[in-house]
Amino acid sequence: MLKIWSMKKNEDAMAKKKPKTSAAQIRVQKDLTELDLPETMRTEFPDPNDILNFTLIITPDEGMYKSGAFQFSFNINTNYPHEPPKVKCTQKIYHPNVDLEGNVCLNILREDWKPVLNLNSVMVGLQYLFLEPNADDPLNKEAAEELKKNREQFMYNVKASMKGGNVKGVQYAKVIVQ
Amino acid sequence: MSLSAAQPNGTSPSDWQDRYWHVDQVLEKPGPRTDPSFLAGREVQEFLRDKCKILVIGAGGLGCEILANLALTGFKDIHVIDMDTIDVSNLNRQFLFRPADVGKPKAIVAAEFIMNRVPGVIVTPYYGKIQDKDHEYYMQFNLVICGLDSVEARRWINATLVSMVDSDNPESLKPLIDGGTEGFKGQARVILPTITSCYECSLDMLNKPTTFPICTIANTPRLPEHCIEWASVLEWPKVHGDQKLDTDDPEHISWLYGVAFKRAKEFNIEGVTWSLTQGVVKNVIPAIASTNAVIAAACCNEAFKIATSSAAYLNNYFMLIGTDGVYSYTFEHEKREHCPVCGGEALEISINHDWTVEQLMEMLTEKQDIQIKKPSLSTPLKPIYFQQPPQLEKNTRPNLEKKVSDLVAAGGEVTVTSTTLPFSLSLIINYT
Numbered sequence: 384m385l386k387i388w389s390m391k392k393n394e395d396a397m398a399k400k401k402p403k404t405s406a407a408q409i410r411v412q413k414d415l416t417e418l419d420l421p422e423t424m425r426t427e428f429p430d431p432n433d434i435l436n437f438t439l440i441i442t443p444d445e446g447m448y449k450s451g452a453f454q455f456s457f458n459i460n461t462n463y464p465h466e467p468p469k470v471k472c473t474q475k476i477y478h479p480n481v482d483l484e485g486n487v488c489l490n491i492l493r494e495d496w497k498p499v500l501n502l503n504s505v506m507v508g509l510q511y512l513f514l515e516p517n518a519d520d521p522l523n524k525e526a527a528e529e530l531k532k533n534r535e536q537f538m539y540n541v542k543a544s545m546k547g548g549n550v551k552g553v554q555y556a557k558v559i560v561q
Numbered sequence: 562m563s564l565s566a567a568q569p570n571g572t573s574p575s576d577w578q579d580r581y582w583h584v585d586q587v588l589e590k591p592g593p594r595t596d597p598s599f600l601a602g603r604e605v606q607e608f609l610r611d612k613c614k615i616l617v618i619g620a621g622g623l624g625c626e627i628l629a630n631l632a633l634t635g636f637k638d639i640h641v642i643d644m645d646t647i648d649v650s651n652l653n654r655q656f657l658f659r660p661a662d663v664g665k666p667k668a669i670v671a672a673e674f675i676m677n678r679v680p681g682v683i684v685t686p687y688y689g690k691i692q693d694k695d696h697e698y699y700m701q702f703n704l705v706i707c708g709l710d711s712v713e714a715r716r717w718i719n720a721t722l723v724s725m726v727d728s729d730n731p732e733s734l735k736p737l738i739d740g741g742t743e744g745f746k747g748q749a750r751v752i753l754p755t756i757t758s759c760y761e762c763s764l765d766m767l768n769k770p771t772t773f774p775i776c777t778i779a780n781t782p783r784l785p786e787h788c789i790e791w792a793s794v795l796e797w798p799k800v801h802g803d804q805k806l807d808t809d810d811p812e813h814i815s816w817l818y819g820v821a822f823k824r825a826k827e828f829n830i831e832g833v834t835w836s837l838t839q840g841v842v843k844n845v846i847p848a849i850a851s852t853n854a855v856i857a858a859a860c861c862n863e864a865f866k867i868a869t870s871s872a873a874y875l876n877n878y879f880m881l882i883g884t885d886g887v888y889s890y891t892f893e894h895e896k897r898e899h900c901p902v903c904g905g906e907a908l909e910i911s912i913n914h915d916w917t918v919e920q921l922m923e924m925l926t927e928k929q930d931i932q933i934k935k936p937s938l939s940t941p942l943k944p945i946y947f948q949q950p951p952q953l954e955k956n957t958r959p960n961l962e963k964k965v966s967d968l969v970a971a972g973g974e975v976t977v978t979s980t981t982l983p984f985s986l987s988l989i990i991n992y993t
Binding site: 386390415416433498 | 974
């Protein structure tokens with residue numbers, strides 16, 4: 384192997400003419416055009432010429448968040464895919480892994496992000512939070528406590544919050560669709 | 562003799578006597594053809610047997626041969642990836658598999674077989690796609706050796722290995738040895754990413770898949786293949802509407818066979834059979850065990866020479882044509898100047914001023930040295946046409962009929978991506 388390792392790189396290849404389109408832009412183009420989303424998820428682009436900022440709408444068809452429509456904003460910066468996309472829930476929802484400011488606790492959006500992951504993996508991960516809310520990793524501590532202690536009550540709270548109701552003094556957004 | 566103690570020369574307690582006698586003839590002293598950097602003796606033996614980690618992609622016809630060859634020449638840390646399961650039709654040539662293994666993953670069965678048969682070799686299988694793995698995974702290997710049957714997978718691994726080369730880290734250069742067979746023909750090549758011609762550089766050497774003119778199929782069939790194409794391309798959609806033809810479904814094949822047979826009779830054409838029907842619609846070329854053996858041997862020979870520097874390695878393309886006698890030819894395939902994978906720069910193309918986006922996309926799909934299926938296009942400012950997601954597709958669809966020159970200034974840049982490729986292509990567009 385030593386022979387190979389001591390080889391000089393092709394000079395021309397080293398002096399690459401970099402294209403003007405940013406690497407992030409190219410990667411997002413790749414990710415978006417390869418999305419393979421189930422019917423429970425769709426994307427909306429407020430400005431179709433800006434592919435770095437868009438909304439994802441999740442409408443779970445099972446689980447306790449069924450018949451809600453949950454919106455997330457995606458903001459992707461020029462460091463993508465070395466940095467994960469910035470994802471926020473744009474509604475106030477009652478969920479152990481989403482706080483009242485819309486921050487989302489999903490491992491692949493922070494500590495477990497890797498450039499090999501893509502927008503599809505993030506979207507699938509978000510949808511999973513609605514099928515299996517995770518009480519061990521809470522952002523909304525009260526909701527997480529409730530889920531741990533009393534699942535029935537938690538489910539009742541979810542239903543109430545989704546109708547735009549008040550749970551423990553907090554007014555939630557109406558997300559029910561029919 | 563203590564069983565646990567490390568042995569000299571990279572041998573281990575599980576090795577039988579004189580296991581490496583033949584191989585050591587080559588490794589223990591330099592010969593007239595050895596490279597000046599070759600250091601005969603213990604160090605190279607230890608590298609091969611204790612340190613070298615090799616990845617085999619594909620555990621099919623070529624893969625079985627490759628795994629056996631590597632294990633017997635003394636590679637001891639072998640990884641293998643394959644996404645397929647064993648089919649009964651594999652058993653005639655994929656000799657690591659037995660009838661009881663039908664339905665099981667090829668990578669896992671092959672790994673177990675080799676480990677049982679050749680003591681001391683560790684084969685680590687992965688049952689899945691090469692695309693599941695990231696740079697970190699591929700970085701752990703010294704060499705990659707491929708026995709694949711798909712152009713797409715080759716383009717993917719080639720582009721991945723090229724993009725991993727880091728000029729500050731010599732070990733990031735992973736030689737890729739690619740074998741391929743088609744009936745009695747075969748090829749073996751050595752690719753040193755960024756240094757020698759890569760797989761993408763030679764894309765224009767591939768034959769176009771045989772397609773017959775639609776008018777011949779519809780009006781003047783002469784061959785049994787024409788009748789089968791007529792059944793699958795024209796009659797199937799007419800009769801079955803939106804239902805997609807599943808070439809793995811025997812009922813679908815039988816239907817095509819029936820229709821093609823009738824048509825053949827009408828035109829007095831002989832030779833439409835069930836297996837020809839399946840062969841035509843699935844684009845099957847029969848696999849020949851002996852071709853696989855020759856090509857796998859050539860590939861493993863290169864792996865051994867590169868890993869040990871014990872002899873000059875292939876520069877860089879070997880082809881075997883066994884259809885009429887036995888003919889082989891070795892040549893240096895040159896780097897393509899504007900290779901989208903290893904050339905690094907934008908590809909300049911000149912198109913007619915009146916061309917529409919749709920015409921440009923057609924050209925990208927058809928052109929021998931590009932061949933991009935279902936491309937998505939953008940300028941640095943905005944999408945031109947995106948295949949997905951639905952909203953952007955709908956939004957950009959009107960652009961298909963627009964002139965490229967209305968969207969992109971002369972000398973402007975267009976980025977092309979496609980699901981099948983791990984890289985993107987940048988085009989500089991000029992008009993005639």
